[in-house]
Amino acid sequence: xxxxxxxxxxxxxxxxEWMESVSDRQSFRSIFKWGAxxxxxxxxQGFLNVIKEELGLADDDFKIPVRIGSSVxxxxxxxxxxxxxxxxxxxIVGRENCFIDTYERLKYxxxxxxxxxxxxxxEKIENISDIVLHPGSKEDIQDILRxxxxxxxxxHVYGGGSSVTLxxxxxxxxxxxxxxxxxxxxxxxxxxxxxxSVEAGMMxxxxxxxxNNAPEKLEAVNKYxxxxxxxxxxxxxxxxxxxxxxxxxxSSYYGDAYDLVVSQExxxxxxxxxTHDFPATATGPKINDIMKGSEGCFGVLVSLTMKIFQxxxxxxxxxxxxxxxxxxxxxxxxxxxxxxxxxxxIFRVSDPEETDVAMKxxxxxxxxxxxxxxxxxxxxxxxxxxxxxxxxxKAFSNNLLKQIKKICSTNYGSNxxxxxxxxxxxxxxxxPYMRDALNDFGVLIDTLEASVTWENFTNLYxxxxxxxxxHPNTICMTHASHFYDQGTNLYFIFITKMGDIGxxxxxQRSIIRKIEENCGSLSHHHGIGRxxxxxxxxxxxxxxxxxxxxxxxxxxxxxxxxxxxLGL
Numbered sequence: 001x002x003x004x005x006x007x008x009x010x011x012x013x014x015x016x017e018w019m020e021s022v023s024d025r026q027s028f029r030s031i032f033k034w035g036a037x038x039x040x041x042x043x044x045q046g047f048l049n050v051i052k053e054e055l056g057l058a059d060d061d062f063k064i065p066v067r068i069g070s071s072v073x074x075x076x077x078x079x080x081x082x083x084x085x086x087x088x089x090x091x092i093v094g095r096e097n098c099f100i101d102t103y104e105r106l107k108y109x110x111x112x113x114x115x116x117x118x119x120x121x122x123e124k125i126e127n128i129s130d131i132v133l134h135p136g137s138k139e140d141i142q143d144i145l146r147x148x149x150x151x152x153x154x155x156h157v158y159g160g161g162s163s164v165t166l167x168x169x170x171x172x173x174x175x176x177x178x179x180x181x182x183x184x185x186x187x188x189x190x191x192x193x194x195x196x197s198v199e200a201g202m203m204x205x206x207x208x209x210x211x212n213n214a215p216e217k218l219e220a221v222n223k224y225x226x227x228x229x230x231x232x233x234x235x236x237x238x239x240x241x242x243x244x245x246x247x248x249x250x251s252s253y254y255g256d257a258y259d260l261v262v263s264q265e266x267x268x269x270x271x272x273x274x275t276h277d278f279p280a281t282a283t284g285p286k287i288n289d290i291m292k293g294s295e296g297c298f299g300v301l302v303s304l305t306m307k308i309f310q311x312x313x314x315x316x317x318x319x320x321x322x323x324x325x326x327x328x329x330x331x332x333x334x335x336x337x338x339x340x341x342x343x344x345x346i347f348r349v350s351d352p353e354e355t356d357v358a359m360k361x362x363x364x365x366x367x368x369x370x371x372x373x374x375x376x377x378x379x380x381x382x383x384x385x386x387x388x389x390x391x392x393x394k395a396f397s398n399n400l401l402k403q404i405k406k407i408c409s410t411n412y413g414s415n416x417x418x419x420x421x422x423x424x425x426x427x428x429x430x431x432p433y434m435r436d437a438l439n440d441f442g443v444l445i446d447t448l449e450a451s452v453t454w455e456n457f458t459n460l461y462x463x464x465x466x467x468x469x470x471h472p473n474t475i476c477m478t479h480a481s482h483f484y485d486q487g488t489n490l491y492f493i494f495i496t497k498m499g500d501i502g503x504x505x506x507x508q509r510s511i512i513r514k515i516e517e518n519c520g521s522l523s524h525h526h527g528i529g530r531x532x533x534x535x536x537x538x539x540x541x542x543x544x545x546x547x548x549x550x551x552x553x554x555x556x557x558x559x560x561x562x563x564x565x566l567g568l
Contacts, residue, residue: 165529200239227254268299318418450520
């Protein structure tokens with residue numbers, strides 16, 4: 001089908017019969033579906049047209065769903081856990097918190113990586129734990145780890161289940177600890193210290209609701225925010241944010257999870273400890289820092305103390321600018337990041353391909369904004385979108401916006417008002433639902449991201465994007481969304497159609513290698529899991545990996561804690 005005939009077909013406004021039925025409780029689909037079981041978000045006509053045109057698809061490609069994973073998970077995978085050990089675990093957490101049926105074990109051994117989802121859609125059962133436990137306290141976890149250490153049983157930790165790096169798979173079976181069921185309580189709130197201590201299994205929305213309503217719920221004087229809003233916010237835990245070194249959409253102002261955590265409490269096979277909550281110390285290398293991002297490889301994070309910030313939504317100011325070229329937008333973003341006026345909270349720069357897709361997704365090309373851009377010569381294929389939001393004290397927020405406008409103007413940016421930013425903001429947590437709808441018709445969407453210095457930004461962007469675009473009929477949308485004086489991140493979203501998991505795995509791993517070969521980090525905020533683990537030694541070097549191995553050996557001499565995670 002030619003592009004002209006595709007365009008003609010699009011004008012007819014064909015809309016697929018998207019699947020919007022609630023999945024059966026014990027089905028494969030109930031495991032891989034994103035978010036709430038009764039919530040759905042389907043691609044709009046603009047986005048669907050882009051996908052059909054770029055992937056060379058026709059209406060017929062969206063008429064019959066494939067690999068929908070609607071079957072019930074049969075209890076067919078026998079646990080390797082002995083009856084004696086099952087009884088011992090039941091004596092610790094109670095029979096009601098101990099599960100050996102196939103569905104529960106599969107559910108808690110699976111994340112949201114495209115490879116996880118592909119396997120579940122094909123109704124495959126592999127690399128699952130032998131038993132799922134829902135501990136109720138730190139003491140439960142101490143007893144569980146003592147038993148597992150003695151019997152050499154692997155232990156894995158499940159927070160909210162949003163891992164996209166194969167971080168939850170259990171190649172050696174063993175135990176999965178589910179933290180969000182019971183380990184989700186507040187431990188301490190200190191308004192004078194501006195900190196809150198919570199158990200690691202507290203979910204993001206509960207955490208933020210506590211802080212936003214601190215006067216009513218915590219007897220505080222002011223309202224607060226945690227400042228951490230990853231796209232997985234609604235389905236991730238506070239402990240998971242720190243364990244995988246996550247970064248929220250407002251990180252440029254508030255900081256990454258690494259910056260937000262003050263102290264942590266761990267249970268390890270060699271004992272338990274809690275790091276101090278001093279704001280700063282000169283007592284040697286900080287164990288608190290060593291444990292950040294350890295992904296369950298050294299022990300179980302049971303509670304943590306986090307920084308909090310005053311909640312002032314009324315002072316936020318949104319901005320959007322369109323630049324004639326990506327280079328102009330990147331230069332403006334760097335200058336904003338390196339100014340002494342402070343940082344916006346949300347801050348994003350989209351490359352030309354992502355900019356064009358966004359314009360069509362939100363129907364902005366046909367709006368007054370689109371007509372204004374056309375008059376200014378901001379052309380599809382080269383224009384680049386920069387948008388964000390300032391927060392904090394009213395005077396600070398207003399002054400920062402003023403400085404941003406100056407810098408953007410100097411770099412030939414056209415002010416589009418805050419409207420496109422507010423439009424994006426409304427869908428920032430619901431957009432992942434669209435992946436399920438597209439996957440139903442064999443259209444795969446995946447993301448890979450890396451940290452990069454300013455001086456290597458253009459090289460990494462060009463090398464990785466060119467590599468992805470060599471694959472026929474593939475969309476590659478790229479943005480930067482976390483900014484620092486020294487650099488930023490690059491977030492690659494690729495959309496294509498593949499019918500074979502092996503083909504997808506080969507393509508995806510080749511992108512990861514291309515990122516590493518061109519001086520990008522293996523991950524900026526998704527973590528390592530088992531997806532990046534094989535490249536960890538090449539990326540960090542043997543000397544640094546030997547340090548991690550020594551720490552692992554100290555805390556976990558029998559390698560029971562998430563074996564294979566972090567490449568250890």
